[in-house]
Amino acid sequence: MTLEQVLDLIRGDAAEFYTGVCLLGGEPLIQPLDVLVEFCGDLKELGLKVKIDTNGTFFHKLEALYPYVDYIAIDVKHLWAKYDLVTPISQEQLRNIQESVAYVRSGPKSYRLRTTVCSPIHTLDDLYELRRQFPELMFQEYTSQGPQLFKRKTLSLINLPDDLRQHTIKV
Numbered sequence: 336m337t338l339e340q341v342l343d344l345i346r347g348d349a350a351e352f353y354t355g356v357c358l359l360g361g362e363p364l365i366q367p368l369d370v371l372v373e374f375c376g377d378l379k380e381l382g383l384k385v386k387i388d389t390n391g392t393f394f395h396k397l398e399a400l401y402p403y404v405d406y407i408a409i410d411v412k413h414l415w416a417k418y419d420l421v422t423p424i425s426q427e428q429l430r431n432i433q434e435s436v437a438y439v440r441s442g443p444k445s446y447r448l449r450t451t452v453c454s455p456i457h458t459l460d461d462l463y464e465l466r467r468q469f470p471e472l473m474f475q476e477y478t479s480q481g482p483q484l485f486k487r488k489t490l491s492l493i494n495l496p497d498d499l500r501q502h503t504i505k506v
Contacts, residue, residue, distance in 0.1 A: 338374050346381065355384030355405070364393035364400075371396065375403035391435030392428045398438060407439050408447045411472060413457065414464055420456050436469075448472045462499055474503045 345353060356378050364371070364387070375385050386406040389397060397407070411432075412421040418429055439446040450457070450465055452474050465472055474495075495503070 338370065342374075342377055342381075345378070345383070353383055355386060357386040357388060359388035362390055362392070363387060364389050364396045368396050368399055371400055372403065375400060379403055389435070391432035392424070394431040394434040394438065397435050401438075401442065401444070404444065406445045406447075408449060409436055409439060411436065411448050411450050411465070411469065413450070414461055414468070417461065421453075440471075449475055451475050459495075459499075462495070466499065474499070476503070 345356065358371075358375075378385050384405040385403055386408065387397070387400065387404050388408045389410070390412070391397070391409045409432075412418055415429065415433065418424060418432075424432075436448065440448075448469050448471060450462075450472060452462065462474065
């Protein structure tokens, strides 16, 4: 399906059914910037709100798309020093994620920082430190989409202390 076909579908139902569109993935910012700008611009012309769910690794694309976006959600996968426990990334990618987080935190637009909690990768101490660094951060629980490839420990969002549990979201 082409972007024009997607826009035609949205145009046909936009006034009646849609108030916004969420770009998610995988990683939506992996797409060419000119395509993203054109698509988001078309959505805005239709009067729709635009949300992006990103991992933050494409800071310059996020910065360029900022005028076309109403809401940004960034997955903060772990403490910066432990990021490679969750996903293998380069130092440049980590810097991009840090820049993306700082950028959305300093701007006027609505955003959400979230961490998908996965035991044994995250500990209770990690969660407290993440909340100290990012007081607005929300936690969501990891749910397996297939067979477990690791032994799961007992850290679960329902077992968190109250001061952390109040910062969880259901997915």
